[in-house]
Amino acid sequence: MALFYLAEIAEVGVCGLLLYRRVWSTLPVFFIYSLWTLLSGAGNFLIFRYLPAAYSTAYLVQLIVDSILMFGVLVEVGWSILRPARSSLPRGALVMVAGLILAVGMAIWPFAAIQTLVYSSHKIHVVVQLQQTVSILEIIFFLALIACSQLLSIGWRDRELQVATGLGFYSFVSMAAAMLHMHETAVSQYRHLNRIVVASYLCSLVYWIVSFSQKRAERREFTPEMQNFLLAVAGMAHSTRVALTESENAKKQPWKDR
DSSP, rough: OOHHHHHHHHHHHHHHHHHHHHHHHHOOHHHHHHHHHHHHHHHHHHHHHHHHHHHHHHHHHHHHHHHHHHHHHHHHHHHHGGGGGGGGGGTTTHHHHHHHHHHHHHGGGGGGOOOOOSSSSSSHHHHHHHHHHHHHHHOOOOOHHHHHHHHHHHOTTTTHHHHHHHHHHHHHHHHHHHHHHOOOOOOOHHHHHHHHHHHHHHHHHHHHHHHTOOOOOEEEEOOHHHHHHHHHHHHHHHHHHHHHHHHHHHHHHHTTOO
8 A cells, every 4th residue: 555655646746747847748648648647546546445346447447548548658759769850751650650569569469368367357358468468569669769779869868768668667577477477376476466566666657757857868860870771761651652642643544645
């Protein structure tokens, strides 16, 4: 219970800093996600205490909304990272970023089914599988940013990497706990693992508080290698769009040149 109260206080601190440092203006979806987490956590606590019969439904709704918002956060962070090169990107680049993240999530989905005795209901199993898919996606997203940090010219003072780090750490602990749940036998072990997950989330919140309390670093330009890669992608997208347009025009006027 103490961890829950500490996490709620830390969430208030994160939301306050997002407003104070105006992070909400550059990462609005992440701000909405943080605000939703704060309100839904308090709401679920009240439901669990005063309307326990409705808690399972409320918890499932929270998981679904969390997953949708988290997808939006990943798309937003990915799009924000590309800010120095947006002028050279083709139209629809944001859709391409969202499509790429969605495609990775769809590839993860079949491998994210963690079977436990608790998830006897098919509906609950699907929702939990969605949650695990998003968690794995967050971990992959974080690792990809770390691996490409030099090319993307981002560091630990950049908001995008700060957000991804907090999410990646919490998701890694959550996935490890979910795997351990498969082998546990005692209720005390289950509760102990859940406390560890909550503690990891609290650590992520504290990390965000420390990070967001500092001024945002000036965004650096991409490396020449990354700029050339994005220009090549933009050129390929433009050529593809021109070819599709010409093909459609040819189909609409098949007898024009005869």
